[in-house]
Amino acid sequence: MTILNFTVPPLPEYISSGLTHAPIHSGHPNRKNIGIFDLLVVIKGRLSVTEDGKAYEIEPGMFLILRPNTHHFATEECKVETDYYWLHFQTSANWSADEASPSRNREGHLELKAMEPNYFTIKLPLFGTLPQLDQTIELLATLSSLVQYGHQAKFLWRQQVLFQELIEHLAAAMDTPVTSPSSACAAKAAADIRKNYREEFKVQDLGYRVNFHPVYIARCMQKEFGCSPVEYLQRYRIEQSKMLLLQTDLSVSRVAEEVGFNHAAYFTSCFTKQEGISPRKYRQRFFMS
Numbered sequence: 001m002t003i004l005n006f007t008v009p010p011l012p013e014y015i016s017s018g019l020t021h022a023p024i025h026s027g028h029p030n031r032k033n034i035g036i037f038d039l040l041v042v043i044k045g046r047l048s049v050t051e052d053g054k055a056y057e058i059e060p061g062m063f064l065i066l067r068p069n070t071h072h073f074a075t076e077e078c079k080v081e082t083d084y085y086w087l088h089f090q091t092s093a094n095w096s097a098d099e100a101s102p103s104r105n106r107e108g109h110l111e112l113k114a115m116e117p118n119y120f121t122i123k124l125p126l127f128g129t130l131p132q133l134d135q136t137i138e139l140l141a142t143l144s145s146l147v148q149y150g151h152q153a154k155f156l157w158r159q160q161v162l163f164q165e166l167i168e169h170l171a172a173a174m175d176t177p178v179t180s181p182s183s184a185c186a187a188k189a190a191a192d193i194r195k196n197y198r199e200e201f202k203v204q205d206l207g208y209r210v211n212f213h214p215v216y217i218a219r220c221m222q223k224e225f226g227c228s229p230v231e232y233l234q235r236y237r238i239e240q241s242k243m244l245l246l247q248t249d250l251s252v253s254r255v256a257e258e259v260g261f262n263h264a265a266y267f268t269s270c271f272t273k274q275e276g277i278s279p280r281k282y283r284q285r286f287f288m289s
Helices: 135-149 153-171 181-195 203-210 214-224 229-247 252-258 264-275 279-285
Strands: 002-008 015-020 037-044 046-053 054-058 064-067 071-074 082-092 095-099 120-125 127-129
Touching: 002 135, 015 135, 015 153, 037 046, 037 135, 046 064, 046 082, 082 135, 120 153, 135 153, 181 203, 181 214, 181 229, 203 214, 203 229, 214 229, 229 252, 229 264, 229 279, 252 264, 252 279, 264 279
Parallel strands: none
Antiparallel strands: 002 095, 002 120, 015 082, 037 064, 037 082, 046 054, 046 071, 064 127
16 A cells, blocks of 8 residues: 655645536546645546556545646546546645555654644555545545635635545545554553643553553553653643743743642753753743843
8 A cells, every 4th residue: 555644733734625527438647746745536437547556446435646746647437327436636845655564554642842833654555445435525525615715715715624534535535554562551651741741750650551560651652652661741831831931921840730840940950951941041031021
């Protein structure tokens, strides 16, 4: 299975869409390097399309995403009357295509940043069957109906919102990612740490709550995150403190207390080591004197 990987934000952007009725002996246009993505969703009949030498048979309830930098054409003429939605979209972010494999299809864990963009990847099958066909067709029909309103801002905004929902439907066509036991353990432990980050941390309590031995948890988190549970906790506490420093007028010692540090001096030391600047100077950097 070929997977399209989109780095977001920014999100892929809707351009236009419509419903095409293809009579017998017609077919998809012969085009090359069109510069945009072309989503095809067949609702009746069959559409035969070849992209870069690979032939696809798109049956009702199936979809194909044609890439902006490829050559595609009708493999053969339609043998029956065919109805299909087409939708053009683009992205200004990075994207790539690769063949899915157990190792590359496994979701990685991201360490969220409080004051920086949190980039991630959405994965869409190039070709597949829609798991929620009725809802997808309803979205496509609504998108196409909004074209009649031209370039009125409120309708353009609505199109983008509906398109993002459509992207979710396409992503749902992905096979369930392969999750290793160590990945599952690390994810469960990290979620528990984030939930209880204000509380006093004890590895025994963490092990009890997530039902894994503390040594195994530490090994899994080191593998998945590159740090121990204690280090993960400290990083997360610092990220939460950065939001409090910028969004409140709490003193540094109170901020330290709010995010789980017992001593302000130790908080300042940890913050400075991680950020390269003291909490006080970090706050001053964003405010007018």
